[in-house]
Amino acid sequence: MPVDYEINAHKYWNDFYKIHENGFFKDRHWLFTEFPELAPSQNQNPVKSGMPESRSSEGGPGSAAEQHERSWNSFGHETQLPPVQESVAQQLSRLDIGADEFPGCSATYRILEVGCGVGNTVFPILQTNNDPGLFVYCCDFSSTAVELVQTHPEYDPSRCFAFIHDLCDETQSYPVPGGTLDVIILIFVLSAIVPDKMQKAISRLSRLLRPGGMMLLRDYGRYDMAQLRFKKGQCLSGNFYVRGDGTRVYFFTQDELDTLFTTAGLEKVQNLVDRRLQVNRGKQLTMYRVWIQCKYRRPLLSSTS
Template identity: 70%
Template sequence: MAGCCPGDVSAATGGKRVQFGNRFLNDPARVFHHNAWDNVEWSKEQEAAAAKRVRENSAQRVPPEKQVEFEVNAHEYWNNFYKIHENGFFKDRHWLFTEFPELIPHQNQSDLKTLLLKDNDYEIIENTGCGDGPGLIVSNIQEQHRASSHSLDHEKQKYLMDEATQKLCHPDINTDDFPGSSATYRILEVGCGVGNTVFPILHTNNDPGLFVYCCDFSTTAIELVQVSLPVITNSEYDPSRCFAFVHDLCDEDKDYPIPRESLDIIILIFVLSSIVPDKMQNAINRLSYLLKPGGMFLLRDYGRYDMAQLRFKTGRCLSENFYVRGDGTRVYFFTQDELDTLFTTAGLEKVQNMVDHRLQVNRGKQLTMYRVWIQCKYRKSFSPNTS
């Protein structure tokens, strides 16, 4: 499977995946003993069957005139999606802070074990005596962060000196007139939906210098974030800590309400896959301008041959590996190489690009579901002229 190697891991982890790579299905008879299994090896036969299924469901393409309609009315389809579901699909992402510890300030790192222990999967890992329990996961994350920080110290110090020099040379430049201008750590989530990521960050990260921006294509989604329905979370939408706004990721004529080089983190969770492939590069390029040198993209999205791709019926394919769902929303299925090209073309450095090959299990219905997700971290260099 091109770009989808189950054993691929970040170099920063020393060749071992420490977050989700701890539960392996060594005995097929035990498949229904847990809700999910990690890094499941695909046989050549299974891979060939997946490729065959994709060829079959891609053979008949959506007519060009209908494709134009799906593009022109994309915002309506997403508005309808959120109007129908509202907050009914809200689900805590227990993996968020283990996979992306960059979202937690240093003083909160010790809280990660508590967060993990609330997640049934990690309770099982600890109770079954698997080698890497939650405590070790936290420890490894901290060690990775310290090692990464140490390796960047020299570059960062040089950048900060250059930045100070620029401010001295150009005192007339003032960009302190935007939401969150006084913050010391700024996060933007693109495609925030109803707040599945934003609210956990605001609830968990108590850094007084934190400011979170979140935007979505759908006006309905942003309205739901702003009213912050109590059933979702007890963390209210607070304009002093968060700014939610409507924005089209593909609109090259409308600027983000954030100055260039002002963000520490940009989050893309199952959002890049929703836009036309031809527009992805420009979208990443424009977002990269907003990152500070040393800032990071955090991405999680659909991988090639994911169960959702294989389930599409004939006649739903828009272009190669790009489909339209029954509700009019669209989805693309990536390879690692494709994502690497998008980010490196934007001048970013790879920190992580890995496949999460998981076998999910419905124990009640005795069903197995093969999921393929890709997770990436790409950093903006401290060197000049990267954007």
């Protein structure tokens, strides 16, 4: 059965986004509190215009979107979408990009989100950060999710490039050269892949960062409430579980993540646990949500190869 979950992972995630496309969930406006690297300037406060400032507010972690944390947005309309099957190379050829060019090649600040879902991180960044030199790349394992990003009314190809990508497939290329990204974002995505494939995935991503570039992660911590709620038959291996819809999730320790990042040649800037008490007064039940948040930097003296 575990083999089936791996072979059919595309199907499970596509089904997930088809079912929940029009769910009423909030965008991640807590991003700019936790990760000021995504804002226009670290000397400004981008959390404005009615955006909740607290990361424990309705739109942040621990909200009603907890089911997978990779929350999605209601677009306010029904969408009839053909399946996207184009490779990155096919998309680039269709954009008439020269051999020595790539999307956002003239940008001065480049952000990549891996596991973008339907854009709940990407669109707040584009809405908040008006830096003309900004370019955002975003990819997801699910073709359905990428379609939803590309057809969103605020998707702007001059500022953003969305593409399908399997984080674990070493034969798939990214649309940017090595050493060119300022920030890579991983929010509740690393936990969705098989544990023994995590190191190679992080090492490949680290080579895309410029010297001084940052990798930002927020993901599930060990003994999170969601882990404790799994039934006995749902554990595939140590701390790795399958949900009822076939998608999978791993629960990390700080040391595990530190090993993944440092083995990839990155240096620690932040590695912390965020524990939040959840109280269900009706059932007289108290449990903790546990997340781990990390920031790791590519050393300034690192090679860009």
